[in-house]
Amino acid sequence: MNQPIQGFSKLSKSDKVDWLISNHLGNDATARETILQYWNTHEKLQELHDGFSENTITNYYLPMGLAPNFLINGQLTTIPMVIEESSVVAAASKAAKFWLDRGGFKTTIKGTTKSGQVHIKYDGLRSEMEAFYAFAKADLLQSVEHINASMKSRGGGLLELQLVDKTEALRGYYQLHATFDTRDAMGANFINTVLEQLATTFKQKAADFQGFSIAPPEVIMSILSNYVPECVVHVEVSCEVDEIGTINSVTGDQFARKFVEAVEIATVEPYRAVTHNKGIMNGIDAVVLATGNDFRAVEAGVHAYATRSGQYRSLTAARVEDGRFTFEAGFPLALGTVGGLTSLHPLAKLSLQIMGQPDAQELMSITAVCGLAQNFAALHSLVTTGIQSGHMKMHLTNMLEQIGATDAEKKMLRKEFADKTPSFSALKESLQKLR
Helix, strand or coil: CCCCCCCHHHCCHHHHHHHHHHHHCCCCHHHHHHHHHCCCCCHHHHHHHHCCCCCCCCCCCCCEEEEEEEEECCEEEEEEEECCCCCHHHHHHHHHHHHHCCCCEEEEECCCCEEEEEEEECCCCHHHHHHHHHHHHHHHHHHCHHHHHHHHHCCCEEEEEEEEECCCCCCCEEEEEEEEECCCECCHHHHHHHHHHHHHHHHHHHHHCCCCCCCCCEEEEEEECCCCCCCEEEEEEEEEHHHHCCECCECHHHHHHHHHHHHHHHHHCHHHHHHHHHHHHHHHHHHHHHCCCCHHHHHHHHHHHCCCCCCCCCCEEEEEECCEEEEEEEEECCCCCECHHHHHCHHHHHHHHHCCCCCHHHHHHHHHHHHHHHHHHHHHHHCCCCHHHHHHHHCHHHHHHHCCCCHHHHHHHHHHCCCCCCCHHHHHHHHHHHC
16 A cells, blocks of 8 residues: 655655656556656756756657748748647648738737736725725835836836725725736746735735724735736738638638638537637647747636636637628737746747747737637638548547557558548458458
8 A cells, every 4th residue: 555755855856756666656667668768868958857847757748840831910920839639730730821822810919918916805994995005005016116127127017006895796805906017028926026025015004004993904815817808919810702712612602601600609609619719729728838838827818718708708700791701819818938938948949939039929929820720720620521530630640559550551541541531440440350
């Protein structure tokens, strides 16, 4: 029976692996070999990777691919994508090629503001809390000037500080709501540092204030928000319906009509909207990962944005007006091109280099474009040939590996399934016949 271990974090990486193999993997030599083969032979690079997280035992690799031919605001861009799902990079590339001769992608940054809150409880009179804030605000702002100075010199920093009364939602609940522009940094550490200093000063000033009729307010916590509805990039593609052409026997008029209806379904039906938006995130997450940004924060913020009407809906919209087809979206994307993993991971730095060293707003645009392209490609398939034919053909390599086909058998099976949709069961049956 396994026993708790004390001081695991203090063990060397080799000792951690030894403990894992003996306590959880039955001294399996193959398991040890799997772990060790993913260690980077470049010692300094491996030390860098080990520093990204805690209790590391090996590296978990994901494929990094390229989606070329994206025309974004008149500039040709190749987008690096890190993702393990078959057909995603191919779909993005297909969408890029489709729109290359139809005007490309247009983006507009609608805002770059982020926020964070100091969360406070006070059960006294609202007027007392308001009087205290008026008393303390100047000192609160002054207390973060040394933290804010560098970001402020670059045109960003703390933009505004407000006392927000949330007592109708939760008894005694107030916020210090702070808004920020963190320029080319994602800014999480900066925002949290400012908020914690505000909380410290708040407590100090509260202890000095004579206007409370009960015990002073209590700071519950201080933390940034990953909901960024004011840090949004708008992206769209548009062309005359006549320019769409015939797609797999579907006319441009039919394609545009069915495409718009497919988006409308995702707008009113949450069951469809979740899968619809998941496809968008295939593109967005792949760029976020490639550039060393925080895909969990982006996911949380984007999906929260999809519910802003009170119901979970499609993030994209489509229409046909006066013979012109338009497909568009607004995505909340808090991304950085300096600091954090973007400045540490060699492949994150290479990804930014591939895209021409974009600033944060340009990276927002590129990432949004990849999300819209991914959704266009998915709906393109859904309203014409169906999603499975192309997806399963792209998935064929993985399935052939899973059924244990030899190189010769793979060649024969690829030929057999060249003109039909493969399935795991059909491949296994064909392999048995071959043998």
